[in-house]
Amino acid sequence: xxxxxxxxxxxxxxxxxxxxxxxxxxxxxxxxxxxxxxxxxxxxxxxxxxxxxxxxxxxxxxxxxxxxxxxxxxxxxxxxxxxxxxxxxxxxxxxxxxxxxxxxxxxxxxxxxxxxxxxxxx
Amino acid sequence: xxxxxxxxxxxxxxxxxxxxxxxxxxxxxxxxxxxxxxxxxxxxxxxxxxxxxxxxxxxxxxxxxxxxxxxxxxxxxxxxxxxxxxxxxxxxxxxxxxxxxxxxxxx
Numbered sequence: 710x711x712x713x714x715x716x717x718x719x720x721x722x723x724x725x726x727x728x729x730x731x732x733x734x735x736x737x738x739x740x741x742x743x744x745x746x747x748x749x750x751x752x753x754x755x756x757x758x759x760x761x762x763x764x765x766x767x768x769x770x771x772x773x774x775x776x777x778x779x780x781x782x783x784x785x786x787x788x789x790x791x792x793x794x795x796x797x798x799x800x801x802x803x804x805x806x807x808x809x810x811x812x813x814x815x816x817x818x819x820x821x822x823x824x825x826x827x828x829x830x831x
Numbered sequence: 832x833x834x835x836x837x838x839x840x841x842x843x844x845x846x847x848x849x850x851x852x853x854x855x856x857x858x859x860x861x862x863x864x865x866x867x868x869x870x871x872x873x874x875x876x877x878x879x880x881x882x883x884x885x886x887x888x889x890x891x892x893x894x895x896x897x898x899x900x901x902x903x904x905x906x907x908x909x910x911x912x913x914x915x916x917x918x919x920x921x922x923x924x925x926x927x928x929x930x931x932x933x934x935x936x937x938x
Contacts, residue, residue, distance in 0.1 A: 746875075753918060753929055753930075753931050753932045754867070754869075754875060754918055754920070754929045754932075755929065756920075756926060756927040756928070756929070759927075770925045772925075772926050773832075773926065806874065806875070811880070814863075814880070814922050815922070815927075816920070816922050816927035817865055817877070817880055817920075817922045818867075818875070818877060819877050819886065821874045821875055821876070822874070823874060824874065
């Protein structure tokens with residue numbers, strides 16, 4: 710069974726850092742691009758970042774709202790994707806979802822994790 | 832950036848009704864348009880991609896059409912399990928923006 714499990718969310722003060730993890734199973738992790746999306750409480754969906762597969766040299770892209778603060782990475786040997794979040798702001802409060810994307814279309818999310826809640830508050 | 836809009840923002844229809852949701856891009860996106868369904872308290876689910884290709888396992892009462900800037904999601908016969916918020920998303924270039932969502936419930 711294809712599965713994505715996020716972890717690492719929690720309550721953090723503005724300006725601090727947090728690292729989210731996404732453990733994948735049930736498929737050849739290295740063959741797929743992986744994205745992070747988020748959804749603020751009661752709001753819509755927002756794409757955050759994507760990391761392509763090794764074939765595309767693991768190239769990354771970011772939403773303007775997080776560029777320079779967040780870093781997406783992957784460990785294909787462990788089948789884990791990460792989202793390092795620095796200089797967190799209150800507006801980063803959201804449920805963060807990890808997704809497996811179509812190989813040929815990054816951000817087209819065909820498998821979603823259950824999400825992990827990040828709350829940025831003093 | 833290309834902006835995505837949806838209409839209506841919400842609708843209420845009877846079981847068996849035909850329901851249509853519209854998504855508009857501020858610039859042409861060819862057919863790089865997807866639709867997601869998020870039922871209350873659950874994770875988003877990909878319904879349709881490339882404007883009209885049904886994701887595996889999605890009921891055939893769902894269909895998509897359009898190209899360029901104007902797209903539609905149609906539910907041919909609304910079922911109780913279709914109560915959800917529906918989002919369109921463009922996936923042609925960064926940033927991969929979503930529409931604001933259309934909330935569908937049963938009258």
